[in-house]
Amino acid sequence: MRIPVARKARLLAAAVATALSLTSLTACGGSSGSGDSKSLEMWTFKQSHVGALRAAAKEFEKETGISVTVEAYTPDDAYTTKIQSAAKTGDLPDLLEVHSDGGDRVLGAAGILSDISSDFKGEWSDRIQPAVQDSGLVTDLIYQNSLNKESKEKGIENGARYSVPLTIGTFGIVYANKKMLADAGITKAPANWAEFLDALKATKAQDPKNGGLSLGLKVQATGLTWVLQPLAFAQLGQQDYEKLWGKDGATDFGSPNGVKVLSMYDQITPYWMPGTQTLTIDQADQAFAQGKAAFAVGGTFTLAFLKQNGVNPDDVLAFGLPAPADGAVPDRGLGPLALTGVSVTSTSEQPDNAKKWMEFLSQQDVATQFAKDSLDLPATELGADSDKVLGPTLSAMVDSFEGTPETTYDPSRGDEFRPIGYEQDDAGTILADLTPLNESSPEQTGQKLSDLIQSYWKAAGQ
The missing domain is CATH 3.40.190.10 (Periplasmic binding protein-like II)
Structure with missing residues (x-):
């Protein structure tokens, strides 16, 4: 996929x-x-x-x-x-x-x-x-x-x-180049969002040209669905997260909660790999495989593609997108x-x-x-011995599934709380102006997303 x-x-x-x-x-x-x-x-x-x-x-x-x-x-x-x-x-x-x-x-x-x-x-x-x-x-x-x-x-x-x-x-799996991490003094996966940002800062400082984060942002929805959404769920909890797409403008992306998660997502802006907004998903993964980025965001399905492009699975560290330590769901799982x-x-x-x-x-x-x-x-x-069967990298991705129903972000949900006809690419286009393009503030982005979502509710007659 x-x-x-x-x-x-x-x-x-x-x-x-x-x-x-x-x-x-x-x-x-x-x-x-x-x-x-x-x-x-x-x-x-x-x-x-x-x-x-x-x-x-x-x-x-x-x-x-x-x-x-x-x-x-x-x-x-x-x-x-x-x-x-x-x-x-x-x-x-x-x-x-x-x-x-x-x-x-x-x-x-x-x-x-x-x-x-x-x-x-x-x-x-x-x-x-x-x-x-x-x-x-x-x-x-x-x-x-x-x-x-x-x-x-x-x-x-x-x-x-x-x-x-x-x-x-699932989406929201981060891949990291173990050698580039080691060169920056990092020996383990970040435990939370702040540590993830620190790791990005360290690899970027160690290698300003290639130490950043790769993601195929030419496909408009990737930043939204693979990073912002699991991050917002962890920060707000399921109920307030779902309200971001609701009919009430007081709780959607234009609200304080919406601006807060957009501001957190914007913290990545200094660390994007140059030109990532022009790359397809495959091209962004290929750039990571070629050592042009220390980190890449994808899904469990990305590992096979990386191997096709010459990456030894043992040379990458895989982990679920870290959650904020002070969020509503600091131990968030990523639902399969x-x-x-x-x-x-x-x-x-x-x-x-x-x-x-x-x-x-x-x-x-x-x-x-x-x-x-x-x-x-x-x-x-x-079965219970799947970790022995799958090996360390695939097993680490399976570990990202761990969580209770209340603490697991389920990427398959959406029909229950989003308006019929909602197009995530349209939302992703607005989000791109915030990051990586840095042409819009979190507040401006939140209002544009609010206007878009409310237009879907009206068009659907719901």
């Missing part, structure tokens, strides 16, 4: 009109059985998953006699185009890896994906970590929101399931969410075999090997 959630839906939204115009799409789908063929085709947008999936496919064929061909199409825009073209020509594969809780529903609404709600149950569903078991499911709340005029998911069916979680993770899922296309002639493959991927031993091969966290519960 290389882009934030809101943009994923926009990239796929065009597929809705395309697929719905193909009136024969569902009608010409495969049979309800496994078909005569013993070969499945699966597409993914995750290059880092290809090797792991192909290795699993070899074991699956040994066990079942069913082969699985796995192909990647990247980046996300190219993947979306590939799906659209295949939908037009009737050449969709049997399975798609999809962005969870957004991309899957858009494709489901378009008729491209099958509803597998009747199959995902019992031992299969029990293997999946409880926090993400409902990922891919159209709950009543999601369905009701899809009926709103601002929704991009019109056409989804209440109770349908369009994907099963494959990988999980489903990142990618696997779906059966509506045109597959082997839906039963496709579901067998999906269930095979959820088995603990298969998921464990997938994690080792891909450096991504599987949705399957790996």
Whole structure:
């Protein structure tokens, strides 16, 4: 997963009109059985998953006699185009890896994906970590929101399931170059926000050119969703944090609470890597891999990309974005969410075999090997010894999940307290004027965000 959630839906939204115009799409789908063929085709947008999936496919064929061909199409825009073209020509594969809780529903609404709600149950569903078991499911709340005029998911069916979680993770994971830390006299991860700022100051002083913080701020929402939001939750607590997006202008971003968290976020301004506002997420991660920054902010999914770019996972220190020591939630955890899922296309002639493959991927031993091969966290519960299985860097990221329901920032929440139609990229654009551009004050930024959010509430008629 290389882009934030809101943009994923926009990239796929065009597929809705395309697929719905193909009136024969569902009608010409495969049979309800496994078909005569013993070969499945699966597409993914995750290059880092290809090797792991192909290795699993070899074991699956040994066990079942069913082969699985796995192909990647990247980046996300190219993947979306590939799906659209295949939908037009009737050449969709049997399975798609999809962005969870957004991309899957858009494709489901378009008729491209099958509803597998009747199959995902019992031992299969029990293997999946409880926090993400409902990922891919159209709950009543999601369905009701899809009926709103601002929704991009019109056409989804209440109770349908369009994907099963494959990988999980979270945003707000900080990666640090161990050597650059050591050169600055730092030997452990910062325990709180103040120590994080001190570490940034120290690495910047040691290496003014390369000692800063990298983040792909050309993608407008990254600073908002990967840094400001978990920081604001830790400072304010869940109730006051959610009020920042509420209808009451006295408690939104224009309020004293809003200005306070914006001022804290602004403390990073001196430490951004030069030019970070012009970089995509991949480019910012590549800059960190090349030693152009001491720190990078990403997600659990970033580690695999760093390895692809020559970084030894043992040479980086990974930790959850530190919380302020004097905040409402100083011991804040980062809640896991489903990142990618696997779906059966509506045109597959082997839906039963496709579901067998999906269930095979959820088995603990298969998921464990997938994690080792891909450096991504599987949705399957790996058990108490997962730290021995995953190694120190991945295990450190799992540790960032630790927290009670009250102390855990859940990045999947939003429909409950934000207005329908809210676009985080719009908010991120405003935030960029504060930092890194330094063209707006916290007070001015807070008022602009307040005006934006109130306009969403009005447009949605809520």
